[in-house]
Amino acid sequence: MSKPIKLDMRWIAAIAIITAAALAGYAVAMRNGHERLRNAAEHRLDMVGVGLENDLARYEYLPSLLEMMPGVFALLADTGNPVLRDEVNRYLQGINATAGASNLYVLNRTGIALAASDWNVPGTPVGTDLSFRPYVKEALAHGRGRFYGVGITSKRAGYFLSYALPRQGPQRGVATVKVNLEEAEAAWKKLPGTVLLVDERGVVILSSREEWKFRPLSALAAPVLADIASTRPYGAATLRPLDWRVMKNPFGNQTLVSVDGIGYLTSERALRQSNWHLLVLDEVAPVRTDARYSAITAALGTSVLLLLAMVLWQRQRAIHHQLASRTALQAAHDSLEAKVATRTTELRSTVELLGDEVEARKVIEADLRATQNDLLHAGKMAALGQMSAGVVHELNQPLGALRTLSDNACVLLEQDRLGDVRNNLQRIAHLVDRLGRLTHQLKAFAYKTSPVRVPAALQQVIANAQFLVSQRLRDNGIELVVQVQPADLAALADEARLEQVLVNLLGNAIDAMASSPMRCLQVEAKVADLMPGHCLIRVSDTGPGIRADILAHLFEPFITSKPVGTGLGLGLMLSAHIVQEFGGSLRAFNLERAGACFEIDLPLNNPQEIKSNE
Structure with a gap:
């Protein structure tokens, strides 16, 4: 194999090794980055899920209070009595002032709201027919119901908990608690990433991003749209689907999705009290950026190692050539000694020729040693320049300033100018801090940060x-x-x-x-x-x-x-x-x-x- 072909194969092998190191560094960084995002997302899911479930469960005691008030059942029996209506309104208002729910109201068996804690506020449900709402139907059919949607009269979204009155015996009406989850939703906006709450239809009902609210993850089927039209859980929302696409994730088991062209790593958890799902989305672009930097670092590190190996190989080769030259010279000298013993008649001419040859060989050996020393020196200086040239170059000026300030401080101290000495010492401290920042930044530059x-x-x-x-x-x-x-x-x-x-x-x-x-x-x-x-x-x-x-x-x-x-x-x-x-x-x-x-x-x-x- 000719020399150019050997060199080409060496370069190809080196490039292949560097490429493999870069790919390995990228893959490892991506896996580690995905794992970090997953752990952080699991922690956020725990925190958000527990808080949300607590918010949903903290008002379940309110209907039992209504069962203890005779006036509520009296109103259900005599729906047109204004005195009973006013008494129950004020009773519900007092209970809700303590409980802190969004609203508390009572409906009869036909679904008409008879009394409410917000009876004197515009948008009250009093007098409204809510029989078409799922939470009313479920309470009358099964004793209790749950529903999330936009209020018919208030136009504000909330979580509705409904209970049949009484719970035992013939049903005479329905007690409903409306829970406001906007405070929890506002708290999500302070968390990193994007937090979504998706209902059983696949529609986002709570989100840390307002533009994603009341939008399904995919197009809804015709029966689902018909049910939504009859129960009106999302108010006047257009239900335009998100550009939600699930992608293959080669670096982990988590779901990787694309929303509006942006990649997210998705973590999901189902809530125990409903058919809802809590999702946490983290952008993967920063992880890809870190992985690219890791690939570059791995490639550079491999390149340095290959260069060091090449320098060592060249040095060994030069030593081998030197030893071979010395061996050849010794062999010639031994041969010459044998010829001198047998050919005394040709001694003078042979000595003259041999002397010229020895001188020529000495010159060649001297040139070879000088060339080899230059190559070794260049290799050492290149490595030294990569490690320290930048640091030496950037520290010379601040060190000179430190020397000037320290000399001036001595002169000022002799003149008893303590204020100026203090100023010089403060400047010296500032320069020392700056030297620390310079070395930190130069180190960061060497690692491509x-x-x-x-x-x-x-x-x-x-x-x-x-x-x-x-x-x-x-x-x-x-x-x-x-x-x-x-x-x-x-x-x-x-x-x-x-x-x-x-x-x-x-x-x-x-x-x-x-x-x-x-x-x-x-x-x-x-x-x-x-x-x-x-x-x-x-x-x-x-x-x-x-x-x-x-x-x-x-x-x-x-x-x-x-x-x-x-x-x-x-x-x-x-x-x-x-x-x-x-x-x-x-x-x-x-x-x-x-x-x-x-x-x-x-x-x-x-x-x-x-x-x-x-």
């Missing part, structure tokens, strides 16, 4: 960056001009990481103007004119500008115009990546007059407020 975007005041961020490079500005005689319009301009970003980007850009500008006769550094922040909802930060200098051959590759790793030993070529690449994580971009171009300009585009904290202020 997304920083938290919060409102960052650009005036303060620029001031912090200016403080970190103030000593270098003074040492190089550079004038810094800062313009922020409006003064309270804020962008969605991480303050420490944005400050890190500005320090890097200011430091590059200072280096670029080292040999310029005119040294002016300008930082400008304003609302973007051509991009609504965004702001621009421009850092421009009066240096020689950026070479054309570097400008096209400026944000690639290890690209730098600085002398060897003064820059790694990683700062701009890291800065561009940080700005992209904020949802923005970093651009560079040369100015017409002289110098270079770096432009940062970031989303505004509150675009509408900025627009109204303008």
